[in-house]
Amino acid sequence: MWALGTWVLLGAVCAGSAQLQFNVTKSVEQTACNKTVILPCIVTNLIKNNIQVIFVKWKLEKKAFFIFEGSTGKINRNESFSSAALESPQNLTSGIASLTISKTQAVRGNYSCEVTESSREGETVIELIYHRVPWFTPVENILIILSMVLAILFYWIQLAVTVSKFETTLLKIGLFIAGVVITISAVVGFSLLISDDFKPENQIGLGLIVLPAVILVPCQYFLLQIVYENNLLFAIGVVILESLGYLIAVIGFGLCITACRPKNGAVVIAGLAIMALIALVGLIYAILSGYSKKEQPPRKAVEEPLNAKVTGESDRICYRGGDM
Template sequence: MRALGAWVLLGAVCAGSAQLQFSVTKSVVKTSQNDKVILPCIVTNLALNNTGVMFVKWKLEKKEFFSFEGRTGKSTTNKNFSSAELNSPEDLKFGNASLRLSNTQAVPGNYSCEVTESNREGETVIELLYRRVSWFTPVENGLIILFMVLAILFYWIQFAVTVSKFETTLLKISLIIAGVVITVFAVVGFSLLISDEFKPQNQIGLGLIVLPAVILVPSQYFLLQTVCENLSFAIGVIVLESLGYLIAVIGFGLCVTAGHPKTSAVVIAGLAIMALTALVGLIHAILTGSSKKNQSSRKPVEEPLNGRW
């Protein structure tokens, strides 16, 4: 009886050890910003640590699409999953059978990883989920649009004030064309920037908002030159506006090159400076125009008085 009990116990232990165990990962989330998707599959109780006696299968919804034979070192893939490969082949002997896929071929669903080591095998299931992620948050989009709209709006109001109170015949057409061009670019950029999910069009939209904004710099200078008797003030405003534009362009470059635009604050800061300088130019044009109007109204009164003397 003792021998029979020992044999049963030994058989139970051997049966338990025949099953490979895995580090459990229930799900993986991918977004449109991922270039690659890694599906984890980690065996925790390998005994031989020998790639030559291992075999790996990956399935999607129970349909095999990838296999790797350790003895030959060759893998086989389905044509719809041509990008599939072991994430770290050299670590397979330590239990790492994780799979790497391109984002476009990583279809959401239930993936199963089956690993065999000699006469032992096991399987784990990972669900691949898809999450929609926008490039900027709604607040960031709102601030970018707000400051650009303010910069353009202040420009148009300053232009209207300037042409109504000062002689700008030669520059009027050029300034109108400049204002129309920057307005059109900005509107198109706004439409491309806003979306519920990141797309390459978002980057194009931000570029159409930021890069053509350089038109505002010389246009603002010509408007200030028309109303300013002291050109140092005009030059100071333009230097500040140029600095804002430079900051916005740097922010744009950082946002485009980064996987996630954590530097959106740089773009927003640059556009905010441009909007502020446009407001300063508008206030100066209004005050200068009012001063000139008052001086003009005094002349008819002063001339008769001077005639009496």
């Protein structure tokens, strides 16, 4: 009885030792930001650690596309997976048979890694899934769009206040055209920026939002100059602050444009927020200046009674001179 139990136990141990074991990874995520995809395959119980007796086969949906023969060092690849390569050939004797594939050739599905060491073999399955990742986070997208919308909205209100309270000039027509240009550019940029997955169009959209915003800087100066010509120092100060906001936004754009997952979105938001805040200051100033100017009596209306009084006095003097 004891002999039978010992034989069964030894048989189970021998059977277990004939099976290669792996660090199990159920799935790997691929995103638009990945340049390559690494499919992990790590054997934990190699014994001989000799590349001459190791054989590796990778399959997609049970169809082999990559084969490595340790005895000859030969690699066979399917043409559809020409970029496939062992991640670390020198560590293959340590059990690392992970595979790298370019993102353009990495097809979603179930990949299996089959490793053989002499008469011992084993297999593990990894699912490659695609995970959509937006360029900016939803909160960052909202803040970028909101800051730019406010900057443009305050500009249009300020332009409306200026036109309604002061004489129309060719300059105001130019300011109107500039407002149309920046508004259209921003709307197109908004539509390209928002996406569930990163695309090159996202970068173009951010460029259409940030770069044309420079139009708001000189426009703000001309609007303030029209409102109150004698206080150019205030207008210059506002333009300097708005230029600073634009510079910060452009720096943020430069830091984000080269990154698939930008980490400097806050810089862009800060720059656009400063521009929106300065546009609000300009709007408030335009409204207050408009009201103060409206309360003052018209200069022509004041001058006419004075001229009439002076003329009357002159006529009276001339008349008295004639009597004498």
